[in-house]
Amino acid sequence: MEEIIKSELFRNALLGGSLTAILCAAVGYFMVLRTLAFASEALTDIGFAGATGSVLLGWNPFWGMIGLSFLAVVALGTLNTNNKLKGRDVDVGMVLSFALGLGVLFLSLYAKSSASHASSGVRILFGSLMSLTGPVLRLLIIVAIAVLLVLVLIFRPLLFASVDPNCARAKGVPTKALDYVYLVLLAATTAVSIQAIGVLLAFSLISAPAGAAQKLTRNPALALLVAVLLGLGITWSGILLSFLGPWKKIPLGFYITSFSALIYGLALIRDQLRTRSKLEAPHHHEREINAV
Amino acid sequence: MDFIALLHYAFLQNAISASCAVAACSAVIGYFLIGRGLTFAGHALPNIGFAGAAGAVLLGVSPVFGLFSFTIGAALVFAFLGNEVHDRDLGIGIVMTFCLGLGLFFLAFYSGYAERVYGILFGTILGISDAEVRLTLISSVITLVGVAVIFRPLLFSTADAGSALARGVPIHFVATIFLILTAVTVSLAVQVTGSLLVFTLLVGPAATARTFSRHPAVVVGLAVILAEAYVIIGIFLAVVTKTIPVSFFVAALSFGAYLASRLLQKGKIWKR
Numbered sequence: 001m002e003e004i005i006k007s008e009l010f011r012n013a014l015l016g017g018s019l020t021a022i023l024c025a026a027v028g029y030f031m032v033l034r035t036l037a038f039a040s041e042a043l044t045d046i047g048f049a050g051a052t053g054s055v056l057l058g059w060n061p062f063w064g065m066i067g068l069s070f071l072a073v074v075a076l077g078t079l080n081t082n083n084k085l086k087g088r089d090v091d092v093g094m095v096l097s098f099a100l101g102l103g104v105l106f107l108s109l110y111a112k113s114s115a116s117h118a119s120s121g122v123r124i125l126f127g128s129l130m131s132l133t134g135p136v137l138r139l140l141i142i143v144a145i146a147v148l149l150v151l152v153l154i155f156r157p158l159l160f161a162s163v164d165p166n167c168a169r170a171k172g173v174p175t176k177a178l179d180y181v182y183l184v185l186l187a188a189t190t191a192v193s194i195q196a197i198g199v200l201l202a203f204s205l206i207s208a209p210a211g212a213a214q215k216l217t218r219n220p221a222l223a224l225l226v227a228v229l230l231g232l233g234i235t236w237s238g239i240l241l242s243f244l245g246p247w248k249k250i251p252l253g254f255y256i257t258s259f260s261a262l263i264y265g266l267a268l269i270r271d272q273l274r275t276r277s278k279l280e281a282p283h284h285h286e287r288e289i290n291a292v
Numbered sequence: 293m294d295f296i297a298l299l300h301y302a303f304l305q306n307a308i309s310a311s312c313a314v315a316a317c318s319a320v321i322g323y324f325l326i327g328r329g330l331t332f333a334g335h336a337l338p339n340i341g342f343a344g345a346a347g348a349v350l351l352g353v354s355p356v357f358g359l360f361s362f363t364i365g366a367a368l369v370f371a372f373l374g375n376e377v378h379d380r381d382l383g384i385g386i387v388m389t390f391c392l393g394l395g396l397f398f399l400a401f402y403s404g405y406a407e408r409v410y411g412i413l414f415g416t417i418l419g420i421s422d423a424e425v426r427l428t429l430i431s432s433v434i435t436l437v438g439v440a441v442i443f444r445p446l447l448f449s450t451a452d453a454g455s456a457l458a459r460g461v462p463i464h465f466v467a468t469i470f471l472i473l474t475a476v477t478v479s480l481a482v483q484v485t486g487s488l489l490v491f492t493l494l495v496g497p498a499a500t501a502r503t504f505s506r507h508p509a510v511v512v513g514l515a516v517i518l519a520e521a522y523v524i525i526g527i528f529l530a531v532v533t534k535t536i537p538v539s540f541f542v543a544a545l546s547f548g549a550y551l552a553s554r555l556l557q558k559g560k561i562w563k564r
Contacts, residue, residue, distance in 0.1 A: 038335070090495065094546075096491070097496060098543050100488045101542070102543070203385065258393055261387070
């Protein structure tokens with residue numbers, strides 16, 4: 001067991017996993033506030049298309065992902081001029097379906113051009129935290145620091161614009177610019193997370209910890225902290241179980257996605273119970289007044 | 293090489309009849325998906341179906357059973373998640389990733405050649421069998437009849453859920469039936485066209501049709517025509533080019549048409 005803990009693979013996985021968990025939880029917090037679940041899922045899939053495209057061209061996958069994600073952000077921003085939720089849904093869907101089509105095209109061309117088959121595409125889809133290498137880790141560290149720094153700098157206006165965009169605009173906050181900046185941060189986060197942990201886990205870590213945290217508390221700073229802690233907890237238990245657990249065959253992705261679903265489900269149930277008891281409370285109060 | 297001569301091949305006849313049936317169902321279902329703001333569910337269901345198929349392959353049964361049971365189960369969960377966009381979308385996303393994780397779990401234990409499973413992800417329309425075509429045609433007819441039966445209450449509750457509820461329309465029941473019909477359509481379509489193409493056919497034609505008219509019957513009709521055109525042109529181009537898959541052409545056509553229709557719409561608003 002000690003050998004595993006001392007191995008570079010384990011240390012890389014733990015470091016990379018922790019960094020991604022923190023980054024995803026922080027960026028995911030605003031994703032949940034802005035109801036961008038579908039857009040962020042779309043960005044991870046668009047990243048998939050970018051990654052397969054760069055594999056085909058022999059580039060570093062990161063640049064393909066970043067390039068295509070930025071294009072998608074611009075397309076979404078241009079198509080969606082009035083920021084209405086309903087229209088946005090369709091625009092995201094159309095951009096996503098086109099990107100998926102591109103992904104399929106690249107993958108089929110790649111499978112034709114080399115013997116390594118579609119399995120490399122599946123690897124991008126399902127992640128490779130167990131085999132994280134030095135260069136990817138370095139890239140992850142740089143992007144994580146940059147994104148978190150920008151997030152800290154724009155934290156207050158971004159929070160204001162996310163919670164109440166109309167009020168923020170009236171107060172002179174540049175909401176449109178913030179929309180773009182946030183989408184770019186989200187795109188960078190998904191691109192780097194896909195490389196570190198795969199499309200599937202990236203979305204899982206962006207959505208579940210932040211979603212659960214916002215069910216547990218309404219205080220922004222506390223929710224952010226809870227999201228980061230939940231993300232770290234999910235990732236660490238997943239890594240520990242898959243490296244040291246008794247069932248070697250069970251993939252890391254399964255642990256992380258099921259823990260995420262479990263935590264979000266529990267937070268949802270707790271929230272439901274609390275709102276129900278709150279709804280009942282006023283009645284008691286009324287009755288007391290009547291009795292008096 | 294002309295298209296008429298190609299039509300004599302049995303595999304092409306199969307591909308075209310199955311995908312025309314799937315396209316019609318998808319366009320009709322897609323119209324309501326967009327109206328109800330459920331586009332994300334349309335993306336999640338095929339992926340969930342993929343997990344079900346992986347499970348079925350592991351158990352040694354036909355992927356169809358896995359597809360149907362997982363998508364219908366997920367549809368029921370989505371119906372339970374309710375109508376508030378904020379929570380619902382997040383819930384859909386988390387259910388979807390959980391199912392994909394489950395699919396990964398099944399694949400890890402499957403020692404055989406996983407090509408059947410990958411085929412479900414990327415589609416094998418040009419290689420479907422006569423039996424699959426028959427199954428697709430029958431289920432498509434059932435789906436279309438189902439939508440026709442609940443058409444009026446479904447339209448009413450999609451356009452204005454509050455009024456529909458006040459008028460005594462059982463909106464939760466209608467919503468659940470609709471999600472189950474969506475799940476059936478998705479399962480069918482995944483079988484023939486791959487989970488990636490389903491979503492394109494669900495959202496693309498209906499979204500484009502909606503920019504031209506507000507009348508429900510006109511939009512649904514136009515969406516069906518567009519969807520049929522996409523798949524037929526897509527199949528034809530894929531056969532001619534040989535290397536490029538049908539899914540790409542359908543996705544590109546549907547995105548291009550949508551972009552053009554949006555630009556046209558913007559031009560109209562400008563003139564006014």
